Amino acid sequence: MTDTEFDIRSLPFPDALRWLRENGEPADPRTDIDTASLRRRFPRLASVTTTDLEVDSPHGPQPARLYRDASAPASGRGLVWVHGGAFIGGYLDMPESNWVALELAARGIPVFAVDYTKCLGDVHFPVPSDDVLAAWDHARSNAQELLGVTPDGLVLGGASAGGTLTAGAIARLRDAGRDVPAGIVSVYPAAHPDGGHPGEIPDPASPMTQIALNYAGSAELLADPHVFPGLGSGEGFPPTLVVVCELDGLRPSGEAFAALLADAGVDVAVHFEPGADHAHINEPADPTALPTIEAIADWIGGRARFPALAESESGAT
Structure with a gap:
């Protein structure tokens, strides 16, 4: 079987893990x-410059990429x-990293996109979390040089597993x-x-719980x-x-996380993307993807008014 004959996401989790x-x-x-194809499709991305870098982590150097648009x-x-x-899985060239960063940079938000060690074999928490912290520390220590902003102007964000890690x-x-950080962007985290059933005891047979256990490394850490x-x-x-999607099986987790923060008095905005499924910003052709990216840009830039949490949970936008 070749790489292009199947979608690895369609495999049962143990098989996908073994294959990777x-x-x-x-x-x-x-x-x-x-990137070249994305620039042709979206001419606004033409002025974004990219620089490949590495971040020193306790677990070895991790790839990173800087996106800026001087215009x-x-x-x-x-x-x-x-x-x-x-x-x-995942890497810097996937649209959820590369396209999202290009679009945000073109809107005046420089991006430092980072990678992390994957939980394959004997790797579990805290390894990828340590990598994210190392990347954050590097960006904060070099904020002006890298991104042209002060350390206090830095936001941390991620999607799916990246949303969990951040x-x-x-x-x-x-x-x-x-x-x-000055703020956090958490997209379908x-x-x-078990993101489909927050507040319940995780079902070991659930694919989501299998992913979670592989990340955590032990049943005890599922409660950490x-x-x-x-x-x-x-x-x-x-x-x-917090970005949640109408068709996403992880939507309950994002909504519960937003409610947890709101109950603690945190300033929380919820963007509900109608018609969207999980990982939709990894597909530039998906008509729901660009509205989510625009919502992220508006929130970071302070240009958006989002509905109250209760309205978002009922499907308002």
Whole structure:
């Protein structure tokens, strides 16, 4: 079987994990998601410059990529962005990382997109979380040079597994008494061990729980709020944007996480994307993808008024 003959996401999780361990990240069969193709499709991206870098992490150097557009009106904010991939896949060239970063940079929000060690074989928490923290520390220490903003102008964000990692990193920063980011963007996160049923005891047979256990590394850590931040306290979190999708099986987790933060008095905005499914911003052709990216840009730039949490939960936009 070749890389292009199947979608690895269609495999049962144990099989997908085994396949990735043996073969590595599969090639994406799409021929129109490389940067050159995206620039042709979206001319507004033409002025965005990219620079490939590395971040020193306790677990080895991790790839990173800087996105800036000198022609775009500066927002005064920069974003450290972390892609998803069920903690076992994903990379900087996937649209959820590359296209999202290009679009935000073109709107005046420079982006530092980062990768992390995947939970394959013996790798589990805290390894990918440590990588995200190392990337955050690097960006904060070099904010002006890298992104042209002050350290206090940096926002941390991620999608899916990346949303889990970034929210967990903020919980770790808070509990260590360290400064937290100016804000957090959490796009369709898995903030609970079973994102479809937050508040319930995780079902070991559930695919979501299997992904969670592989990330956590033990059943005990499934209850750790540094691993799954929806289980902890929302106190001390910065202003937060949570994106939830109408058709996403993880939508209950995102909504519960937003409610947890709101109950703690955190300034929470919820963007509900009608007609969207999980990972929709990994598909530039999806008509629901660009509205989500625009909502992220508007929130980071302070240009948006989002509905109250109760309205968002009922499907208002």
